[in-house]
Each structure stands twice: as structure tokens, then as C-alpha cells.
Amino acid sequence: MRAAPALGFTVMVAALIAAPFIGLYPIFMMKALCFAIFACAFNLLLGFTGLLSFGHAAYLGAAAYGTGWLVRTAGLSPELGVLGGTLLAATIGGLVGLIAIRRQGIYFAMITLAMAQMIYFVWLQAPFTGGEDGLQGVPRGKLFGLLSLANDTVLYFVILAIFIAVYLFVIRIVHSPYGQILKAIRENEPRAISLGYEVDRYKLLAFVLSTGLAGLAGSLKTIVLGFATLSDAHWSLSGEVVLMTLLGGMGTFAGPVVGAFAIVGLQNFLADRVGSWVTVIIGAIFVFCVVAFRRGIVGEFIAWRQRAGQKA
């Protein structure tokens, strides 16, 4: 890795490791980390492959419910539950991807949204999800049967470790030959086709990877909070992850993380104080980002450094 990003990465990790010791509420931090994973997964698809999946919450929700059921009802230990949930999300992602990949651009986005809504209604009706009441009472259990996750701080470091692994994994994918092809598809799909690449297959694989990682976020969230509800699969969450990525910086690595923390923090901070204004503010940030701030926080930062570098 190059110098500056490596430094940035170190600072980020250090800050996250220090968090519980400077009084930050672990549950909030864990929730933010889960959404950071979600946003990184989403960014893989949008920022690096150029595909806008507008129904990404379906996969987070699927894994959330899957893991919840596996851990609570089937009695599995948390790591198996998380694995199961992630696989469920990736499978559903594969099926949706097969249908959605047939169209491009705007159509693709609308199809992913509509499919996600269908899945939402399935969760609403299915008895095991508990419908409006949600799937409650998911125990934390013991990781690998050995390490009890009941303590918030212990669980926090487990989640942090997984987050760092996902973050590095995304970097690895993007910098690999496969990632280069995705970049080519994003920049000029017809050209990539003319060069002989089976574009649809690459897109589908990216889709499955992205939905699987989104599922991982959902599974972890269920373990942390102890429940999975319809909010996890609702289209408003799909919209929020788009915003997290856009605000943080599409196509950057740290962008989604910054965006996730910003939005989760904002919602937490404002929810009690301003009620429905939260929705208005989220919408306003959306509009602002699209009109005047398309590079996002990290994107703008990188652009500034490049300009500063050129002047020197």
C-alpha cells in the first residue's frame, strides 16, 4: 500500500481500538461498524463496479433474520450463525442478480429496488421472522464455543477485527486483476465487451460478493443487538446506505466508513431531539451531495491532497 493511505488506515484503526477506553458507548460503536461493513460492501458495487443496487437492505435483512433464527431457534454458536446468514444473503443476492443483470443503469437500480421490496413482504408474512414484532431474544453465545460474547467490550473487539478483515478484503479485490476488469466495466462497458470479457459474469460475481458482505453486516448486527426486525430490510435502509457511500466518498476505501459513522451518529444524536426532522435532514444531505458534493468527504480530501501535491 502507498504511504498516505497506509497512514490513514493506521490512524483509523488506532482510533477504533481506543474507542471503548475513552468512554464511547460500545453498542453505538458496534452498530456503526456493522453499517461501515454494509457501506463498504455497497461501495464495492457502486463505487468500483458502477452498479447502483437500490435495494441492498434486502441482503442485510436476510442475513439478520437468518442468523437470528440459526442462533436462537437452531441453537448454533454465533460464528456458525453468522456464516449461515452471510451465505443466505449471498444466495439471495445471486438470484436477484441473475434477474437484474439483464438490464443496465437505471433499470438495474429499479429492478433491485422492486425485488428487495418483494423480499421485504416475504419477511413480513413469514412466521419465523415474527413480522412486525421482529425476531427477538437472540443470545450472544460463545464464539467457537469458547469466548463468551456477553461482554460488550469483548464483542466490540471481535466485530472490529472482522471489520478490519472486510476492509482489507475489499482493498484486495479492487487491486486484483478481477478488480481491474470491474473498473473497466464501470468506465466503459461496451469496450470491455468488445475486448472479449464476459461482462455479465463479472458483474454477477461482484453482486454476490457485495450482497454476501452486506449479509455479514446484518448477521453481526443481530448478534450485537439481539434482534432482527423489518427495519433491517426496509427500503429506507437501502437509501441510507447509498447516502453513507455518497457522503463518505464513492470509489474510495475509507469513504463508506466515514459516511457510515456520520449517518449513524447523526441519527443517534438527532432522533430524540428533533423527531421527524431526521428524515428531512437525511434528504437534504442527499440533495446537497448530489448537487454539490459528489466526491464525498474522503473524495474531496483526496482531491485536495492531489492539488496540493501538484503545486509543490
Add this chain to the structure above:
Amino acid sequence: MDIFGIPLQAFLGQLLLGLVNGSFYAMLSLGLAVIFGLLGIVNFAHGALYMIGAYVAWIGLEFFGINYWLALIVSPLVVGALGVVVERTLLKPLYKLDPLYGLLLTFGLALIAEGLFREQFGVSGQQYNVPELLQGATDLGFMILPNYRAWVVFASLVVCLSTWFVIEKTRLGSYLRAGTENPALVQAFGINVPLMVMLTYGAGAGLAAIAGVLAAPVIQVTPLMGSNLIIVVFAVVVIGGMGSILGSIITGLSLGLVEGLTKVFYPEASSIVVFVIMAIVLIVRPAGLFGKEK
């Protein structure tokens, strides 16, 4: 008399209700198709415009004594004007970018609208009474049909067919269609394309508003009424074929009927049947039933 073991009463009743729902689907997908077909914008704010249209009618009645019939004219004008302002200030700069940004912008606008109205009015909804002329119900034998619902079907058919006629059969409509296919050329002929685009967005917004006014006496006027509906309308447009006006109308009405049928035999599936059909159509005919592969 029974059909497949279901009393005819229940059957026809649900179909009729389905037709009413279908009218709303048709009108809303029409507005969406007009905006997309002619402007290339996926207007996620369409549900919000529908909701604002209903609120304009309610506010008009509560505070200004504007009755239902006047509201049918006033509301589309107000919301249309709002649409024009939005197009001019926010959407115009985005045309040269990836169309996804237009979708995201309108999504943000929809959130702002929903949040503002929620803050002001709460989620429980406001009562909007059926206008006197249309009150009461007719006993059709197999069910009692409130007269207002029959009016909704009639009115939406009128609106849909007039819009289709204007776009497909008049000169103005042909300018619009040409303008989106090749703006530069049409502009060269002296036709003010940006003005047309602006007015088209306004007209689409106005269509949504009329649907909102028609809906007000039927369901609660709530800030959430748009978001509940918009995704289904998206599916309708995808099935019908984006950009096909007639496709949207026919698909909207048919889907309302299919939903009604599903409620008779398998009520739990009624909310997902639209999406299942969309998935099937996409596998078999990706361009949609009436669409042209653009």
C-alpha cells in the same frame, strides 16, 4: 353461485376494488412514464408529489374552503408549479451526468417532503370527506359499492386517455417526443426544448397531484401515502415498459385486477404478486411488455 369455490360476491367485489387500485397505479405510472419517457429522469419524488397533491386538497378545504372539485384543478396547478421550480433549480444541472444522480436527487427530495409533512401533521392521517355529490353507495347485489370509488375509476380513465391522446396524437406531443430523441435538432428548428422539458416535468407532477386528490377521500391523507405506493408503481412501469404511455395505463389497470384476484384466492401473496410478475416479465421480455429497448 361459486367460482372455484369462492362465492361470486367475494370474487366480483375484490375485482372491483382491484380496479380502483389499478386506476391509481395507472395514473401514477403514467406520470412516471411521461417524465421518464420524455426526460429520461426516474422521478422517485413522484410518490411525494402525489402525497403533496392530497395535502394541498386537504389544506385547501380546511383553511381556504376550496372544495373537492376546485381542488382537482388547484392542486395540480400548485404541485405542477412546484415541479417546475424543482426542475429548473435542481434537476437541470444533472442532465449531463449519469441518470443515477437524478434518481438519487429525487429520492432525497422525497425524503425531505415526507419528513416535513410528518413533522407538521404526524403519521396518523387527516380525514378528507367524500364530496357530497359522490356520497352514498349503490347496492350492486353482490356488494355495496361506495359511489366515490366508481368515480375514481371513471376519472382516472379520463385523465389517462387524455394524456395519452395529447402525447401520441397531437402536435405538441410530437414536439415533446422529438425533443427527447434529438434535442439539438429540435432546438435548431426553433422549438424551445428546455422550456418544454420544464413544462413536461410540471405536467407529470400535476398528474401525480390529481391522483392524490382522487385518493384523498379513499385512504388516509398521510405523509407516508406516497412512499407506500411508489415502489409498486416502479414495478408497474418496469413491467409495462419504461417510456410506453399506453403500456403504463394498461399494465396499471391489469395489475390492480390481478392484485384483486390474488386477494380472493391467496390474500397473503397480494402484496408481492406485482413483483413476482415483474421478475417473470424480466426473464421473458426484458424490455417490458410494451417497451422498446432503448
Add this chain to the structure above:
Amino acid sequence: MIFKFNKLSAACAIAATTLMGAVGAAQAQFSGDVIKVGLITDMSGLYADIDGPGGVEAIRMAVADLGGAIAGKKIEVLYADHQNKADVAAAKAREWFDTQGVDLLIGGSNSGTSLAMAKVAEEKKKVFISVGAATSALTNEQCNPYTIHWAYDTVALAKGTGNAVVKAGGKNWYFLTADYAFGAALQNDTTTVVKAAGGNVVGSVKHPLSASDFSSFLLQAQSSKADILGLANAGGDTINSIKAAAEFGITKTMKLAGLLVFISDIHALGLKTTQGMYLTDSWYWNRDAETRAWGRKYFEKMKRMPTSVQAGDYSAAYNYLQAVKAIGTDDADKTLAQLKKAKVNDIFAKGGFVRGDGRMVHDMYLMQVKSPDKSTEPWDYYNVVQTIKGEDAWTTKADSKCALWK
């Protein structure tokens, strides 16, 4: 210094602000010298009139009646809107217990949220009193040592209204049920009562919570040819079901049985539409001199008469604070022991007590809505037909599946 607004500054500013927001939001705060009572309820949705801001006011009245402090420790009232989402309620409850040191959590409307909050309270070993929720599961299958169910539940509603309607001739029932914990519990408990009384259930249909259009559900009900339409829903849903039933002429062939109806619903619908309807409730402001006095005091502040849930909020907070006062500490286990020992004698209930499964046992009232000409003043809506004695209203020990109460 000239401040240049450019995109980089914007980026930095946004990053800094949101980071501060995130830090601020995440800061753990601890309090030890304040007694905190928190209410999590539906503040803005379909149940807002039943509990909502009125519930907060009722709790404040209880705090005021205790002088605002106990042994020098100030009493603070917190509230939050769960928006009828169980995850929001549970997350807020957890946050309050972890970072705000809340001593008493009061559960407002919506059974799903109360079930979720009960679990959190059990995990954190803190006192949770559910007032607004209906599901009998709180003191039955899902009972736990830290949960007390104060005002009413689905069993009491079923025994009251269910029996009354069947006795009045309504033998064939069709249920219109809200599709979540509450609706299911209410439908189940009422079915048991109806069958035991000699009636039978022809069918049922579930509707989504806060549904906007009941027409298709009502059509299904009508084609069932039952003579009673049991409304296993509440608040805005009940109001809308009744309105739609009138619109579609359902009331010509079926009678409506509102299984959970509050005075706020009658107020919204009007006496003309609801007269003659039976309903079961835990409290009515116009029942005796004491309830009237308290009701009018509440009316002065809120300009509406209190519902039974709002009175229940007052009573739960009042009795909890009395318990804390009596034993001199707000330790959860000790307060619970005291609450289960002491009797409840206030504006809400006389001779009430908390039994082994967490149920607060007190009398319930079967009432009938007055006709418009019999109503003497605004909010004078009910005739008390029958007082259902505490022993008869609730789940019996024989039927109970609660492990704590054997």
C-alpha cells in the same frame, strides 16, 4: 482571516461536525443521584392519542404528587418515541439502562415493543412496568421477574367484551386482526372465550398495522356471513375499520365488536356511530368522585380527558415512587419486592396487588357506549354495565404457563 468556502472546507467541516455528533451521541453518561423514570411509547403514530404525550404528562403528575423528589434525590422523567418499532424501543431501552441510569422503564402502547423491552429489562435487571401494551404473554409465556403488567391485557378484554357479546346473541364471529403480537393475542384469547360461551369462529383476516385501506378485508369479512365482526385491533386501525365498515354497508349485515377501544377512539368517531357498543376497560374518568377529580386535573393540562392507559401511567409511576420512598433505595430487586408486597390504592385501582407472574390484579369494567341524547357533557360516553372483579378478570393459575407462578 478570509474564510474561503470551497469543497474541501465543506468536507472538513462536515467530517468534524458529524464526528462530534457521533462522539456526543456515543458518550456514556452515568447518573447516580437522580431517580429516572422513562416512558417509551408511540408518540406520533396510530396510538399517540391513547398514550403518547398524554402519558408523559400523567407521569409528570405522579412525580409532582410526590413533591418532585424523594429523600433529596430529584426525580427526572424521560420519554422517547418508538414509532411502533420493536427494535427502536429495545435499542432505546438498552441505551437508557447503559448510559442514562434509568431506574424505572414504563412501556407504552404496542405489544411488540413491550415484549422487546421486557427482555432488555430482564437482561439488565431493571424494573419494567408495561402499561399501554395488551398482550397477555407479558405475564404468561414470556413472564420474567422484572416485568409487571399494570393496566389491562387481552385476556381481560376477551373475558369482558367476548362474553358480553355472545350473551347478547352474537354467536358467529369473524375477526379482523392487526398482524402483530397484540392482534394475534387478542384474537386467540377472544376465540377461547367465545367458544367456551357457546359461540364459534367462522374465519379471520389479518391486516397490516396502520393499514390505510380496509375495504378488501371488510369484503372478505362480509362474504363469511358471520354475524359479529370482531375488531382485534386498536387506536387508528379501529377507528378506520369502523368508518370503512359504515361506508361499505357492513353494519347492515354484521354487528361490530370493538375488542380494544379507548375513550379517545369514541371521541374521534362520535357517539352517533358507536352508541350501544360494548367495551372492556380498566378505568373510566367519570366513574366516581375521585376519578373525576383526577380526570379534571389532567384535562386542565391536556384539554382532553385521560384514557385508561394515561391513568395507568400515573398509577404505575406513583406506586413505584411510593415503593422507593418506603424502602429508601431505588435498587431494582428491592423495589420489585416492595411493589409485589404493597397494595395498590389510588385513583386507578382500589385493593389492587401485584401477583407472582407480574400481573397487577384489579377490577375491570364492562361498559357500553351511551347514545348521544344520554350524554350530559363532553367525554361523558359510557355506562358502566358490570364490574368484573379482579379474581375473575385475568389468566387463572391453571391456565398460566408462567414458570414463576407455580
